[in-house]
Amino acid sequence: MIEFNNVTKIYKKTFTAVKDINLKIDNGEFIFIVGKSGAGKSTLIKLLLREISPSQGIITYNNQDINKIRKRSVAEYRRHIGFIFQDYRLLPKMTVYENIAFAMEMICCQAKNIRREVPLVLSMVGLSDKAKYYPDELSGGEQQRVAIARAIINKPETVIADEPTGNLDTETSKEIMKILSEVNRRGTTVIMATHDREIVNHFQRRVVELKNGIIIRDIKAGGYSDEPKED
């Protein structure tokens, strides 16, 4: 369970990026964080990943104040979370298989387990036949699928994605969303930041909407608010 209690983040002492955030995310939820570019979505995610610390307020993960985690235990904390970037961030000199195996090697795992697990995740994201490909031989959608496989290979409790479909067309985005839904269906909490109306409206999940760093809406299941389109 994740909780934000009165969290404010002020950059460079003057710029308030998010303000008075109160947010509770239960295990197993699927939640969209939406809002225009600059609304503070990434800031919220960075706070949760403990990349940055809040200026005020407390963030807890499973009732632990994450800003009280010692520096050398941050790595351990992050193993609870699989992270997906907008720009995929695959290592270019490694094959699809190696990119996924890398994430496993980094935190544990006997070779035997790696050989068993990687093909399973690959088949889940539908890339069994591309294991030996290099990232630059894949389409954007395929690269993002590899990134999802990498994010879930260590069976994290939570998957966080910051604009995972930001670089993809609508059709490909829907494929990515299908996979994330499947990840969520298997019990993983999924938190996804996006400004993509179509996706949000299509999936009808919990939506937390930010505007100028403030939560203006938090609904159980629904779409984007009906503001006129701007982006």
Next chain:
Amino acid sequence: MNPKKISYIFKQAFKSMWRNRMMGIASIGSVTAVLIILGFVLIIVLNVNNMAMVAKETFDQIAVYIAEGVEEKQIEEMGNSFRQIDGVLGVAFQTKDYALESVKEDWGEDAILLQDLRNNPFPDTYIVQLSDVSKSDEVIAKLETFEGVDRVRYYQDAVNTLIKLSDFVKRFGAAIIIVLLLISVFIISNTIKITVLSRQREIELMQYIGATNGYVRGPFILEGVMLGLLGSVVAILLIMLGYNYSINYLAGRYVALISGMSGYLVGVEMVINDLIIIFMTIGIGIGILGSLVSLKKFLSI
């Protein structure tokens, strides 16, 4: 640690050392420079101290040089008076001819250099044996009052000079070494910085994944260790060659001139084991320190 992790760390460390070899050579060179200077200082201090030790054995003798042209009879009387001085055990006389002969013997082949001497430059000398070293100052003061005494030489002076020299070398050396140590740490940290930056994407990713510290830091620390170690190996080889060469050169050519110093020098085989341990420790230390400095600066966690 599992073998996979070790092989990953080694692979990354070697890869970046190769990719970044010019900076690597500069790093190794800086470590070598520090260690060679350290080696110089150690060797000089060691040898000077050794000389002082050997010289101490002749502590209880004072050489009294007799002025040119003093009558034989007066010389004899002087000897008798010397014996009366409190603190003197005995007195032995060495003629100037004896002094010349013994030097010729010491020099061996080089004695040819002395053949052209028209006059014997060595003085007649009394060797005064002390019964009590603590009285040396009083004895010397008295000896100097005698008419016909040209100069009084006491080895303690030489020993003191040697000890002062070794102190000076120690201090001066320590200052230079500290400065050079800092410079090497700086150079190595810059080398590692380049590696950190060139692998930034991978490192960032590893930090998001929650990679263990060993995976994130291991390769950089190892790279620092290798640079330091290589620097120390080069320094050890250079010092060994250089020291051996200098000792042989000195022993073969000049030692006779500095009156039989061969016994005063410390052979390379006596110091090399300690030197290897000291150098490797310091080399590795510099490497680790350089890596840590860089990691602290450039890794967010």
